[in-house]
Amino acid sequence: MDFTVTDELAEYREPARAWVRENAKPEWAEEQHRRGDHHTPELHALLVRDGILGAGWPKELGGSDVDPGFASAVVDELSGMGIVGDAWATTQMVLRTMLHVSPPEQQRAYITPALRGELLIALGYSEPDSGSDVAAAKTRAVRDGDEWVINGQKMFTSAAQVCTHVFVLARTNPDVPKHKGLTMFLVPTDSRGYEAQPIYTLGGQVTNSTYYTDVRVPDSARVGGVDAGWSVMHVALVFERGGGRHGGGGPTLAERVASWAQTAMRDDGTMYYDDPINRERLARIALEIEVGRLLGMRVRWMSERGELPGVEGSMHKLWWSEMDQRHYGALVDMLGPDGGLQPGAPGAPLSGELERQFRSAVVGTIYGGASEIQREIIAERRLGLPKSRPAK
Amino acid sequence: MDLALSDDQLALRDAVVDLLAKESPPERVRAAEPAGFDPALWALVSGMGLPSLAVAEGLGGGGGSLVDLAVVAEEFGRRVAAAPLIEAAAATDLLAQLGAGALLEPVLSGDLLATVALRPPVNGVARLVPAGAVADVVIALDGEELVASRSSVGPAAPLAVPANLASSPIADRRLDDGERTVLATGPAARAAHGRAVTVWQALTAAALTGVGAAALDMGVAYVKQRRAFGVLVGWFQAVQHRLADVTTDLDGARLLAYEAAWALDEGLGNAPALASMAFVFCAESAFHAARESLQFHGGYGYTLEYDIQLYFRRAKAWPLAYGDPRREYQRLAHLLFEHAEA
Numbered sequence: 115m116d117f118t119v120t121d122e123l124a125e126y127r128e129p130a131r132a133w134v135r136e137n138a139k140p141e142w143a144e145e146q147h148r149r150g151d152h153h154t155p156e157l158h159a160l161l162v163r164d165g166i167l168g169a170g171w172p173k174e175l176g177g178s179d180v181d182p183g184f185a186s187a188v189v190d191e192l193s194g195m196g197i198v199g200d201a202w203a204t205t206q207m208v209l210r211t212m213l214h215v216s217p218p219e220q221q222r223a224y225i226t227p228a229l230r231g232e233l234l235i236a237l238g239y240s241e242p243d244s245g246s247d248v249a250a251a252k253t254r255a256v257r258d259g260d261e262w263v264i265n266g267q268k269m270f271t272s273a274a275q276v277c278t279h280v281f282v283l284a285r286t287n288p289d290v291p292k293h294k295g296l297t298m299f300l301v302p303t304d305s306r307g308y309e310a311q312p313i314y315t316l317g318g319q320v321t322n323s324t325y326y327t328d329v330r331v332p333d334s335a336r337v338g339g340v341d342a343g344w345s346v347m348h349v350a351l352v353f354e355r356g357g358g359r360h361g362g363g364g365p366t367l368a369e370r371v372a373s374w375a376q377t378a379m380r381d382d383g384t385m386y387y388d389d390p391i392n393r394e395r396l397a398r399i400a401l402e403i404e405v406g407r408l409l410g411m412r413v414r415w416m417s418e419r420g421e422l423p424g425v426e427g428s429m430h431k432l433w434w435s436e437m438d439q440r441h442y443g444a445l446v447d448m449l450g451p452d453g454g455l456q457p458g459a460p461g462a463p464l465s466g467e468l469e470r471q472f473r474s475a476v477v478g479t480i481y482g483g484a485s486e487i488q489r490e491i492i493a494e495r496r497l498g499l500p501k502s503r504p505a506k
Numbered sequence: 507m508d509l510a511l512s513d514d515q516l517a518l519r520d521a522v523v524d525l526l527a528k529e530s531p532p533e534r535v536r537a538a539e540p541a542g543f544d545p546a547l548w549a550l551v552s553g554m555g556l557p558s559l560a561v562a563e564g565l566g567g568g569g570g571s572l573v574d575l576a577v578v579a580e581e582f583g584r585r586v587a588a589a590p591l592i593e594a595a596a597a598t599d600l601l602a603q604l605g606a607g608a609l610l611e612p613v614l615s616g617d618l619l620a621t622v623a624l625r626p627p628v629n630g631v632a633r634l635v636p637a638g639a640v641a642d643v644v645i646a647l648d649g650e651e652l653v654a655s656r657s658s659v660g661p662a663a664p665l666a667v668p669a670n671l672a673s674s675p676i677a678d679r680r681l682d683d684g685e686r687t688v689l690a691t692g693p694a695a696r697a698a699h700g701r702a703v704t705v706w707q708a709l710t711a712a713a714l715t716g717v718g719a720a721a722l723d724m725g726v727a728y729v730k731q732r733r734a735f736g737v738l739v740g741w742f743q744a745v746q747h748r749l750a751d752v753t754t755d756l757d758g759a760r761l762l763a764y765e766a767a768w769a770l771d772e773g774l775g776n777a778p779a780l781a782s783m784a785f786v787f788c789a790e791s792a793f794h795a796a797r798e799s800l801q802f803h804g805g806y807g808y809t810l811e812y813d814i815q816l817y818f819r820r821a822k823a824w825p826l827a828y829g830d831p832r833r834e835y836q837r838l839a840h841l842l843f844e845h846a847e848a
Contacts, residue, residue: 115508115509115510115511115512115573115764115768116507116508116768117507117509117764117765117768117769118507119507120507368842368843369842369843372839372842372843373843376843387843390836393835393836393839393840393843394832394835394836394839396839396842396843397835397836397838397839397842397843398835400783400838400842400843401783401786401787401838404762404780404783405758405759405761405762405787406758408758408761408762408765409754409757409758409761411507411509411761412509412757412761414507415507415508415509418507426757429753429754429757429758432750432751432754433754433758486743486747488750489746489747489750489751490743490746490747490750492750492753492754493746493747493749493750494746496750496753497726497740497746497749497750497753498726498730499726499729499730499740499741499745499746499749500738500740500741502741502742502743502746503743
């Protein structure tokens with residue numbers, strides 16, 4: 115056994131830091147939070163300019179010579195500053211899926227402009243009546259000559275306010291079992307009959323409800339075969355779960371808060387850290403973070419060996435999402451009345467970060483397969499327990 | 507990064523699995539209660555050199571690693587074997603680290619069974635020492651001195667065991683009752699004892715993951731054959747989801763236990779913190795597993811006839827030998843966050 119983790123991006127860290135110092139503005143993080151869109155167009159343009167967006171993509175599709183390791187290291191540096199790129203994250207998922215399922219002309223039609231920064235794609239899976247049960251989608255697509263006519267509504271179409279397209283899961287055959295009658299389409303957000311309404315969330319993110327009324331798209335906007343949408347979405351899902359987390363080598367939440375707590379004073383003049391209750395909280399948090407790191411390490415290790423970490427991926431996702439809620443809950447408790455102070459409030463401990471994370475951690479156990487779905491996967495596939503939900 | 511056991515470790519595990527299937531089935535575990543010591547099993551374990559597995563060959567040990575020992579400990583936990591492997595291994599490691607002459611050889615050869623008092627003695631008495639009822643030698647940190655006390659107690663002449671939850675061979679030991687040898691003093695004594703505690707924690711953590719895994723297996727097997735309201739008990743989501751949580755905890759616990767053993771083998775500075783984490787988390791996870799499995803046995807879980815109670819009691823009581831787990835969190839915080847001196 116060997117638990118050593120080598121930083122395969124080590125050689126890129128310094129150049130990535132230099133790039134970020136040169137180009138990124140620290141205030142972008144706060145602006146992204148304030149707008150709730152988790153996207154910065156100015157940054158996106160810079161990533162295009164320097165070929166960082168195109169790193170690792172085939173040359174004939176517009177890929178650049180930039181080393182993908184450098185590109186990943188830049189993304190790490192940015193997220194270290196609290197700057198994210200949600201719209202590009204979803205776009206990338208769809209583009210990678212297209213590499214697997216699309217003919218060359220469709221790849222050129224979408225991937226090439228996307229790498230030029232002209233195209234961003236949001237995911238349109240969930241609906242008002244279906245979340246975890248995503249295959250129950252009711253949005254309809256009906257063929258009309260060379261076109262498809264789409265009618266329906268999608269929920270939580272995150273980043274749609276900055277995207278040029280939505281990757282829509284639609285029902286093309288209502289007469290077969292629900293998984294078998296679905297097809298994927300790329301719907302431009304400037305289509306006639308398309309409309310988006312903002313959804314404000316507890317964590318501050320502004321997502322969208324998107325509406326499709328007789329929206330017409332050409333057959334060339336179809337991704338994958340007719341009625342093959344479920345398998346296309348599964349390819350995309352692999353990329354969604356493949357994303358790294360807690361990957362950086364920086365201090366953990368427990369270490370950051372513990373070091374703050376060793377100098378920060380409470381109202382009564384005692385240090386937060388001097389209270390044994392808080393030391394226990396912090397030690398427990400550190401322990402659980404380590405367990406999460408190991409469960410994630412196992413997922414990576416299995417992938418590197420060419421194994422499919424299905425149940426193991428579920429365990430990792432279940433663990434960190436539930437853990438985050440416990441941790442931010444405990445840390446907000448630790449702060450007492452100050453724990454409720456929000457970012458921007460005078461005197462908010464750690465700039466209100468714990469309060470904000472307490473709110474945004476709520477969604478971790480819901481998106482990407484709710485905890486209940488993960489538990490079901492573990493119970494059925496690892497423990498061999500019978501399928502408990504109704505079939506069909 | 508490599509999370510797989512080596513071929514040698516898999517072969518070692520198979521050998522231990524075979525040994526315990528024959529020599530530590532539930533009937534033998536039950537027969538060894540309440541004293542919690544199976545002399546025939548111990549003779550075999552000691553004869554195979556398992557307690558000295560991780561001692562360098564040059565010193566007369568097996569030349570293996572603590573990860574090897576963790577593999578063995580996990581299987582001992584799975585069978586709740588009535589043999590003080592972990593205590594003997596921690597004591598043997600300590601003596602080997604000190605290169606302590608007179609005691610090392612008989613301990614390595616298995617002629618003497620040694621154990622470590624995890625907690626400081628009070629007025630010359632080490633209280634409720636694990637394996638204290640059967641050990642020839644007790645090693646304790648008595649103030650500034652690390653002492654070995656050899657008395658007439660031993661596997662063949664055990665002390666009476668106070669009735670206890672896990673049926674563990676624990677006992678109070680007077681350090682001046684017999685031959686008292688000072689092994690080290692001052693910082694060297696504290697360091698050696700600290701390492702022994704770390705080794706004990708890491709191996710106990712591995713054993714507890716075995717306890718938890720076996721308890722989980724029992725619960726899963728039970729809910730797959732027992733029916734209620736016309737369906738298998740394992741069909742209910744209330745049961746499935748709780749078992750899924752147990753499974754996730756145990757997978758994490760097992761990784762953590764092996765990481766701690768590996769960190770000790772590598773001589774990493776964070777090994778004590780990892781062992782402490784592994785110890786508290788494996789204890790919580792094992793008990794959680796046993797508790798949930800017992801619950802899903804329904805009324806039968808409360809009877810002595812079903813084996814789940816053997817695991818439920820040990821999952822709770824094995825870690826108690828060290829102390830209140832919540833106090834361990836205080837020590838863990840100190841190890842993790844207070845970087846005053848090297």
